[in-house]
Amino acid sequence: MQPFLVTMRTTLLAVVSGLLLAGCQEQKQSPGAAAPPPPPQISVIAVQPQRVLLTTQLPGRSSAYRVAEIRPQVNGLIQKRMFVEGANVKAGDVLYQIDPASFQAALNNAEAALGRSEANLPAARSRAERYRELLVEKAVSQQDYDDAAAALKKAEADVQYWKAALETARINLAYTRITAPISGRIGRSSVTEGAIVTAYQPVALAIIQQLDPIYVDVPLSTTDLMRMKRSLKNGRLRGTGKTMEAVTLILDNGSSYAHEGTLQFRDVTVDPTTGSVIQRVVFPNPNGLLLPGMFVRAVMREGVAEKAILIPQQSISRDPKGHPVALVAGAGDTVERRMLTLDRAIDDQWLVSDGLAAGDRLIVEGIQKVRPGTVVAAVPYDDGEETKGTTPAAATAGTTN
Structure with missing residues (x-):
C-alpha cells in the first residue's frame, strides 16, 4: 500500500510542475501583458525672469485747479449782473455792478x-x-x-x-465793480439785479473754477505705501526718473483718458478715518472733459522689477489651507512641489515673489494626472501665442498672497 501512495504523490508533483512550467512559458510568449505603463505626459514652461513695469490702479476724484468764491467787499444794491452763467471768464472781467x-x-x-x-x-x-x-x-x-x-x-x-x-x-x-480774480468757468449766480448784498457775506455770489489743468486726488493706503517703500529699499523695484511720475487715467465708462498726468506731490498727513494719504496728480484738460467731482481710476507707476517672474494662472493650485502651490519637473523628470508667495495678478498671469527660480520647469498642463514623486514625460507648453519681447510689461496691482 505504501509504495502505491508514494507513486501517486510523485505523479501529482510531476503534473503540477508541468502545469506551472507551461504557464510560465505562456507568459513569456505574451510580452505586452507584463510591460510597465508609460510615464504620464505633461506640458512645462521654463521660468525666465523679465523686466516688468509695476503699476497700481487706485480710485480718485477730480477737483478744480483753482477755485475763487466771488463775494462783495462793500454793502450795496446789485445793479447789474455782467456775465453769462456757465461761461468762461478772464481775470479782471467785471461780474457784478453795485450801486456806486x-x-x-x-x-x-x-x-x-x-x-x-x-x-x-x-x-x-x-x-x-x-x-x-x-x-x-x-x-x-x-x-x-x-x-x-x-x-x-x-x-x-x-x-x-x-x-x-x-x-x-x-x-x-472800485469795490462796487466786482471783478473775476482768476480765469476759468463761472457757475450759476446766487443773486439777481436788485438784491442787497453785504461785505464778505457767507454766501458766495458765484464760483469760478479753473479746469485746465485739473487735479485728480488719489488716496493711497499706508499699507500699500509701506510695501512700495520696502520694495524700493530692498532693490526689488527701481523707481528713479521722471517716468515714474507719469500717471494714466481710466474714466468711469472704462475708456482711457487721452492725456497723461504728472504726480505733483504725496501728502505727509494720514487721514485717520481712512488710513490713507492723498496723492495729487495734475492732468491737462484742454477740452473740459474732466469736471470737478468726477470719480476716475488712476494708474500709478510703482517702479520697474528687473527680474520679475510671471507664470500662467492655470499652473497654480491651492492646498487645503489656501496657500498657492505649483508643481515643477525636477531632476530625472520627477515631479516636485513648490510653495509660492504671490505678489499680484497681471492679466492671466501671477507675479511670483518667492518659490521659483530661473530655469525651473513649471508644469502648466497635466497637473491633475501627477503628484509629487511621479516620473513624467515633459514636453514644452504651447499657448498658441508668439513669444513676448523684452518691452516691460505694465503690471497692475492685484491681490497680494
Missing part, C-alpha cells in the same frame, strides 16, 4: 475835505515860522509859539487823515 452813488459821494466828500485841509496848511506853517523868529527876540511868549506849532501839526495831520479817507473812498468805489 453813495460811494461816489463819499469820495467827493473826502476830496473836498482834503482840499480844505491843504488850504489851511500854508497859513499855519507861516504862523509857526513867524512865531519862532519872534520868540528869539522875546517879542512873543513861549505859550504863543507853542500854540502856533501845535496848530501847524494839527493842520498837517488833517491833510494826512483826509488823504487816507480819500484813498479809502476810492477803494470802496
